[in-house]
Amino acid sequence: MSASLITRLGPVELPNPVLTASGCGGTGRDLAQFADLSRLGGFITPSVLPQPRAGRPTPRMAETPGGMVSAMGLPGPGIDTFLRRDLPFLAEQGARTIVSVGGNSVADYAEVARRLRDETAVCAVEVNVACPNAEDRGLVFASRPSAAADVVRAVRTHIRPGVPVFAKLSPDVSDLVTIALACADAGADGLSLINTVLGMAIDTTTLRPALSGVSGGLSGPAIRPIAVRSVYQVHAALPQLPIIGMGGIATGLDALEFILAGASAVAVGTTLFHDPSAAARIVRELEEALTARGIGRLADAVGLAHRPYGFVPPQVHALSTTEPNHEPKTEERAQ
Amino acid sequence: MQVSGTVLTVREVGGYHALTLVAPAIAERFRPGQFVAVAVGGEHTGRLLRRCFAVYEVKSDYGGTVEFVFADRDPGTAWLTGRRSRDTLDVVGPLGRPFRLPRDPVSCLLVGGGPGGAALFSLADALHRRGCQVHFVLGGPDAAHVFGARSAQRIGDSATVVTTDGSVGSRGEVAGVLPQALADSRADVVYACGPTETLRQVSQVSSDYGIPVQVCLEEFLQANGACGTGLCLTCVLPVIGDDGVTRMLRACADGPVLRGERVRWSDLGTIPLEALGAPRALHVMEDS
Ligand SMILES: Cc1cc2nc3c(=O)[nH]c(=O)nc-3n(C[C@H](O)[C@H](O)[C@H](O)COP(=O)(O)O)c2cc1C
Numbered sequence: 137m138s139a140s141l142i143t144r145l146g147p148v149e150l151p152n153p154v155l156t157a158s159g160c161g162g163t164g165r166d167l168a169q170f171a172d173l174s175r176l177g178g179f180i181t182p183s184v185l186p187q188p189r190a191g192r193p194t195p196r197m198a199e200t201p202g203g204m205v206s207a208m209g210l211p212g213p214g215i216d217t218f219l220r221r222d223l224p225f226l227a228e229q230g231a232r233t234i235v236s237v238g239g240n241s242v243a244d245y246a247e248v249a250r251r252l253r254d255e256t257a258v259c260a261v262e263v264n265v266a267c268p269n270a271e272d273r274g275l276v277f278a279s280r281p282s283a284a285a286d287v288v289r290a291v292r293t294h295i296r297p298g299v300p301v302f303a304k305l306s307p308d309v310s311d312l313v314t315i316a317l318a319c320a321d322a323g324a325d326g327l328s329l330i331n332t333v334l335g336m337a338i339d340t341t342t343l344r345p346a347l348s349g350v351s352g353g354l355s356g357p358a359i360r361p362i363a364v365r366s367v368y369q370v371h372a373a374l375p376q377l378p379i380i381g382m383g384g385i386a387t388g389l390d391a392l393e394f395i396l397a398g399a400s401a402v403a404v405g406t407t408l409f410h411d412p413s414a415a416a417r418i419v420r421e422l423e424e425a426l427t428a429r430g431i432g433r434l435a436d437a438v439g440l441a442h443r444p445y446g447f448v449p450p451q452v453h454a455l456s457t458t459e460p461n462h463e464p465k466t467e468e469r470a471q
Numbered sequence: 472m473q474v475s476g477t478v479l480t481v482r483e484v485g486g487y488h489a490l491t492l493v494a495p496a497i498a499e500r501f502r503p504g505q506f507v508a509v510a511v512g513g514e515h516t517g518r519l520l521r522r523c524f525a526v527y528e529v530k531s532d533y534g535g536t537v538e539f540v541f542a543d544r545d546p547g548t549a550w551l552t553g554r555r556s557r558d559t560l561d562v563v564g565p566l567g568r569p570f571r572l573p574r575d576p577v578s579c580l581l582v583g584g585g586p587g588g589a590a591l592f593s594l595a596d597a598l599h600r601r602g603c604q605v606h607f608v609l610g611g612p613d614a615a616h617v618f619g620a621r622s623a624q625r626i627g628d629s630a631t632v633v634t635t636d637g638s639v640g641s642r643g644e645v646a647g648v649l650p651q652a653l654a655d656s657r658a659d660v661v662y663a664c665g666p667t668e669t670l671r672q673v674s675q676v677s678s679d680y681g682i683p684v685q686v687c688l689e690e691f692l693q694a695n696g697a698c699g700t701g702l703c704l705t706c707v708l709p710v711i712g713d714d715g716v717t718r719m720l721r722a723c724a725d726g727p728v729l730r731g732e733r734v735r736w737s738d739l740g741t742i743p744l745e746a747l748g749a750p751r752a753l754h755v756m757e758d759s
Contacts, residue, residue, distance in 0.1 A: 166724055194739070358517075
């Protein structure tokens with residue numbers, strides 16, 4: 137029997153844990169040509185700000201080993217157009233939509249959250265705290281526990297209870313757990329880990345920085361170990377908070393790694409640029425990987441890597457016996 | 472469509488390479504001006520960005536083949552030049568908006584620079600089928616880097632070839648011969664594909680003559696695009712809309728064919744101040 141992929145993000149149940157990462161699935165329109173949005177675990181929108189934003193000039197990205205660096209400048213249509221054009225499209229497609237909220241001030245975040253409050257098509261909210269704070273010399277909110285907490289509190293206040301709010305953190309901090317704790321105290325129902333890692337590339341032809349923004353965010357498989365470490369660390373400190381894990385996921389086994397580290401769901405980002413139909417494949421591969429390991433339910437694998445060595449979940453034990461028929465009857469019923 | 476295409480041939484054409492693969496689903500849907508986005512480096516590669524190429528030609532052989540022409544300019548394209556027949560390639564296409572064709576049998580000037588000339592031949596066929604006249608101007612740095620000069624002479628109602636070093640055709644640049652070519656061909660519309668600088672000049676000259684011009688931004692897309700599918704927003708450029716508002720459009724999904732007179736050529740690589748969503752003049756903090 138194949139494994140059950142059902143997972144929970146607080147009050148929200150998802151049929152599978154594979155989402156698309158913020159800013160990597162576009163508005164959903166272009167992705168819909170390659171993926172049935174209703175069959176994704178969920179769709180995370182690009183970060184939405186109060187006003188339309190053109191973003192940074194080109195060049196916005198450069199290819200690097202196992203990934204890319206990008207400095208986009210949060211391009212987007214602003215909350216009005218998002219609510220009029222993009223959210224209804226996602227709802228029509230049957231996507232479970234997680235709206236990413238961004239801003240350059242606490243008031244920006246609060247404004248977007250307030251506008252989202254009565255939108256029934258919003259299944260969860262992700263707060264992108266890795267945005268620069270115009271009131272703090274452009275330092276990202278994610279870099280200080282108090283600033284991150286202020287933003288999370290502002291969003292949580294406006295979003296209906298029952299709609300979980302996830303704080304999405306940047307790994308470029310000396311102590312991620314402190315920031316995560318501050319967000320949890322401010323009312324975050326879960327955490328998204330990780331946003332891109334600061335990086336830079338220099339064009340050896342022009343002899344200048346490859347991006348108009350000089351430095352940018354590194355994404356893709358190159359950052360996967362940083363992301364897995366982040367999820368593992370934060371899950372150890374806050375085991376009760378659901379985590380959406382991301383950073384370089386390209387296969388079902390990559391997804392499993394995040395789940396074992398403590399993620400209840402995963403998001404696929406840069407891989408979609410390489411393989412726009414990747415999400416469905418990752419769902420299939422994850423299901424096969426769980427089944428092959430005798431893990432009947434995804435939920436049983438969440439955080440499994442934290443269990444002491446020697447601990448074997450019952451299903452895995454059943455698989456490792458040479459006679460598959462010896463699988464106890466009770467396990468079958470549990471599935 | 473995302474398909475696994477089987478390579479038929481990879482051959483050198485002057486200083487460029489032409490790759491033909493069997494991909495019926497793409498061949499069937501292709502319209503001139505559209506492109507394919509090819510994954511490079513094989514299954515376990517660390518090169519994640521798709522390479523975008525305008526399609527040269529589709530044929531019905533083997534159920535449907537697709538051919539594209541490219542310059543070997545980075546390790547990704549170098550990998551492509553090493554493909555052999557029966558290798559498979561992960562290809563997405565046809566992508567982007569095609570050239571719009573005139574309703575009436577008018578006179579058309581097709582302007583190509585470097586490998587970009589390849590995108591014009593399927594267009595020429597489509598125009599001929601509509602009874603249009605097809606005149607070519609093809610340019611490049613030297614004889615090895617002008618694509619399709621001989622085919623253009625064969626199928627075109629006229630063909631002007633120009634190279635920087637004069638090794639084939641006349642010595643000079645495309646923009647230099649354009650006024651004469653526009654006059655000689657009595658062109659009603661201009662189509663162009665090639666280096667971004669050439670497209671800028673072609674758009675400028677054509678607008679000066681009041682002739683509508685469509686450009687295919689293949690090179691800009693190659694330099695700036697990560698996905699080709701409209702997801703990543705890295706290949707944007709400022710374009711003036713019907714409502715007069717400048718917006719940052721994607722060269723992939725909103726292009727690659729755009730109206731040349733609408734592109735703000737001198738503002739490429741910037742966000743013009745009056746573009747929709749541009750940073751406000753005194754808004755000091757920008758995001759990183
Ligand atoms: C082009 C691009 C745009 C992104 N836009 C956003 C965004 O708007 N909001 C956000 O929270 N994260 C954004 N991200 C970060 C991703 O959602 C993700 O956290 C990160 O890229 C790591 O995952 P990956 O390695 O699978 O891409 C963006 C990443 C990329 C590459």
